[in-house]
Structure formats: structure tokens, C-alpha cells
Amino acid sequence: DYVLQIGKTPIVVNDKRGFYTSRVFTTYIMEGMAMLGEGVHPRSIEVAGLKAGMPMPPLALQDEVSLSLSLYIAETTKKDLAAEGITLPVHPGFAVVQKVGGELKRIGKKANQGFYDYAGKDKSLWPGLLEVFPPQADQPSQQEIVDRLLYAQANEAARCYEEKVVRSVADTNIGSIFGWGFAPNQGGALQFINAVGPKKFVERARELAKAHGSRFEPAAIVVKMAQEGGRFEDVV
Structure with missing residues (x-):
């Protein structure tokens, strides 16, 4: 009733890790980062995200969410599951989060540097991405x-x-x-x-x-x- 009163569209989900939207949303940005780690050109990844019909491309969206938050969630989830005797499957995109957000401290838009460089309202893909993740000669369609x-x-x-x-x-x-x-x-x-x-x-x-x-x-x-x-x- 409250959600309807504030003009939102409610759905009811059951209590499982990640619930629904957060759990599936993560697959989008993680897949984008996995491709970057494989040597897919970052501009191709971002263009494909928009071509797919998504409102934002995956790397830009990860910057909005912040890489530091993603690192925190991943580490917390890993510890919680370990306490339950469950090993968290490692997504190949996580290595990219660790490299850019952890090692290089480029944690996203809130710090004006992530996968993109930010200058006020303007942003552009960080040129250093091509050095950290060199594009492979054979690019996917x-x-x-x-x-x-x-x-x-x-x-x-x-x-x-x-x-x-x-x-x-x-x-x-x-x-x-x-x-x-x-x-x-x-x-x-x-x-x-x-x-x-x-x-x-x-x-x-x-x-x-x-x-x-x-x-x-x-x-x-x-x-x-x-x-x-x-x-x-x-x-x-």
C-alpha cells in the first residue's frame, strides 16, 4: 500500500541472497567487465550495452554503482557463504573489479575516476584501460x-x-x-x-x-x- 501511495510499482520477492533485481543486475555489469578482462575493446562493450537496449552501458553503470561497493559486497558475500560451508563461484569479471577498483584505486564516479575519467558533466573512457587490458587482435562481433x-x-x-x-x-x-x-x-x-x-x-x-x-x-x-x-x- 505504501509503495503504491508514493507512485511506485511494487513486486514481492522472497528472501534469498541478492533478492531479485540486485542479483540479476549484477550479471550485466560483471559480464561487461569479464569481456574487458578478456581483451574486448571497452568502447565495443559500451556500444553493445546500448545496442542491447540497456539504458546505460555496463562499465559506465559500474562506475555509477562504485567499484568500492562491489568489492565490499563480494568480500562480505564470500565470508558469509564460507560461514555456511559454501564456496562462492568466482566470476571472471571480479578480477577486473579488483584490478581497477582495488589495486588502481579507481573506484568510480564518486571519485571522478573509474573505467571513465570525469570532468564535471563530461566523461570519457579512461585511456589507461587499453594499457591495463590490451585489446586482442581478434575482436568479437x-x-x-x-x-x-x-x-x-x-x-x-x-x-x-x-x-x-x-x-x-x-x-x-x-x-x-x-x-x-x-x-x-x-x-x-x-x-x-x-x-x-x-x-x-x-x-x-x-x-x-x-x-x-x-x-x-x-x-x-x-x-x-x-x-x-x-x-x-x-x-x-
Whole structure:
């Protein structure tokens, strides 16, 4: 009731680490940083983020959030999970956060230096990125980068729905658009999977997993849909 009174659109999520929006949002910026660490040109990453339909590119968004906050969250999560006997899977993007935010102390917009340099309202990619993370001669296509950014998010959103972190398809889609700005033209993270088609989504996700790591392995719920010819549909 309170959320409606202040003019916001509420969704109800269950209590799991990262909840929903923070958990999936992180996959977007981490994938961008993983590609930077692999030698993908930072400008190509940022252009692909906008081409994917996201309101901000991943490296710029990480600067807004601040690298120091990301380092703190990662270390705290690692300790909390260790206390539970769980080992936190290491995302390849984390090494980039440690390098830029930890070692180089470029913690983001609040310090006027992160992946970007800031001068008042103006900002530009930090030239030093090309020295710290030299671009490889063989660069991926823009579509490959776009796919990695979108599939990472959509797949994690499907896992959240599968784990009942979110309670409905509508909440999952609405939360993805209003919560962190998932490509609004796609109609939401689960609707993106519907549009691609679960079968094609699983095929492409497995291609990405083979090329870039197990984080792209398709969520079990999508694999089941692909086998049975189903799709994400909200139950009223």
C-alpha cells in the first residue's frame, strides 16, 4: 500500500541472497567487465550495452554503482557463504573489479575516476584501460557481445523464477524493466526468452557456455520448456 501511495510499482520477492533485481543486475555489469578482462575493446562493450537496449552501458553503470561497493559486497558475500560451508563461484569479471577498483584505486564516479575519467558533466573512457587490458587482435562481433549481456541477465532471471525468488512471470518481467532497466523493448527478461523461443535460447546459451563458461548454462526451467514446447506464461 505504501509503495503504491508514493507512485511506485511494487513486486514481492522472497528472501534469498541478492533478492531479485540486485542479483540479476549484477550479471550485466560483471559480464561487461569479464569481456574487458578478456581483451574486448571497452568502447565495443559500451556500444553493445546500448545496442542491447540497456539504458546505460555496463562499465559506465559500474562506475555509477562504485567499484568500492562491489568489492565490499563480494568480500562480505564470500565470508558469509564460507560461514555456511559454501564456496562462492568466482566470476571472471571480479578480477577486473579488483584490478581497477582495488589495486588502481579507481573506484568510480564518486571519485571522478573509474573505467571513465570525469570532468564535471563530461566523461570519457579512461585511456589507461587499453594499457591495463590490451585489446586482442581478434575482436568479437557486436552481436556476440549483445548476446552475452542479454543472455546473462535473462538466464539469471529464469533461475530466480525457478527458485521462486519471484512469484510470477509478470513480476519477473516488470521488475526487470523498472528495477534495473532490462532492455524495455524486449518486454522483460522472461519475455525475451519467449521471443527468442526456449529451444533457440537453450541452444544459444549452451554455445555461450561452451565458449565463455558455465554461468551461461541454461536454467533447468528453460531446458524443460524447450523439451516440452512450453513458454513463460503468467497464471492469473
